[in-house]
Amino acid sequence: MIHVENLHFGYPKKPTLFSELNWEAPEGTIIGLLGKNGAGKSSFLRILSGILFPLDGAVTVNGFVPRKRQSQFLQELFLVPDESYLHSGLTSLGYEKITSPFYPRFDSARFRKLLDTFEVGPTVRVKDLSFGQQKKVVLAFALSSGCSLILMDEPTNGLDISSKAAFRKELVSVIREDQTVILATHLIKDLENTLDRVVILDQGKIKLDAALSDLADGYYFGTAAQAPREAIYVQSTALGVQYIEPRKSQAQSSINLEMLFQGVVNGADFSEAFHSSKLANL
Structure with a gap:
């Protein structure tokens, strides 16, 4: 599903973040991408999703080059960023109405069930939701998207203890065998019972996979x-x-x-x- 070869990446006027990084990931696994703050976890997810571009090397996801952002590629990928991006005037159902048409296998019934599980009112406007509640809306959408690749950046950040437990349970129960999920986090304890595979990123290299x-x-x-x-x-x-x-x-x-x-x-x-x-x- 994912093939990374000799990836080189860095930001202007900053030290190189990745140098000659190589990695492959099969389909059908829940992968924990672990690293210290600043190790490049968020940047790596954005490279896989085509938001950031490698300076050198090759990256393919599902046979597509992410930086081209082709529609067939995008409809099979969903990224949950660490920060909130929902429009303050939307409700959860409004977000579903606008966004779900881009994902052919989106499951509306599952989305609404997950909102109920996560205790988020479907008709409450985003401006009236806490950061953790907004995160739960996006997590519920990701788990309902049907995408073959789901990328989550610090998914448990902002969630309370009961919400973290509910997220872990739903993640394991709703993901299909042909879906791959990558969870980038430094909160290791939150996710250790959900993972099939662990990848440790440190000093620009994958030290363990x-x-x-x-x-x-x-x-x-x-x-x-x-x-x-x-x-x-x-x-x-x-x-x-x-x-x-x-x-x-x-x-x-x-x-x-x-x-x-x-x-x-x-x-x-x-x-x-x-x-x-x-x-x-x-």
Whole structure:
């Protein structure tokens, strides 16, 4: 579905953001794009959607070049930005009426059901909605769009705890097997139980790209008074340490994405024991 080859991108008078970045993503996965603030997550989504243009390299999505913004490409892609863009005078149903004709597989019944689930009044004007409620309108539309690729930038930003839980549940339940969703976030805990795959972006490179099932097979995430000698990453806690080590005879453990992220950005080497991960600079 997505093919990125030797991507080079940066903003004028600022350091280069991406240099020789390579990545591929199959259809039918929910992918977490993780990175620190300023790592380029939002810019990467905008490049995939054709809003920003590479300085060099090639990007294709569903066989289309995003920068050309062809109608066949756009009707299969929906981007949820971090900021609100809804017109203040619109209602949720007004937004649906204006926007849904651009998406051939849009499901109106699902949209209205999701508005109800997210507790957003369909006839309340945007100007009377909080930022979090406006975000829920756009999230409901994205999940109802039927698009083969849905890009979400910080989707849980502005949502309260119950809304985050409702979003996670609906995301997993309504996405079809042939749809791909990319969730760019630094709020890792909010989404770790919804992901099929995790991609960690740091210093202009994709440092790790791995299926969570492979991570669970390849590594053990543990807690102890002292870390074992085989640990490849260790962090202190009030009661001892948390650690990651290559999995041998242990039962599968739950994946701690926050610890995984910290390990990757702090240089932990996942390549020796986990050959199915895709590391930068290979």
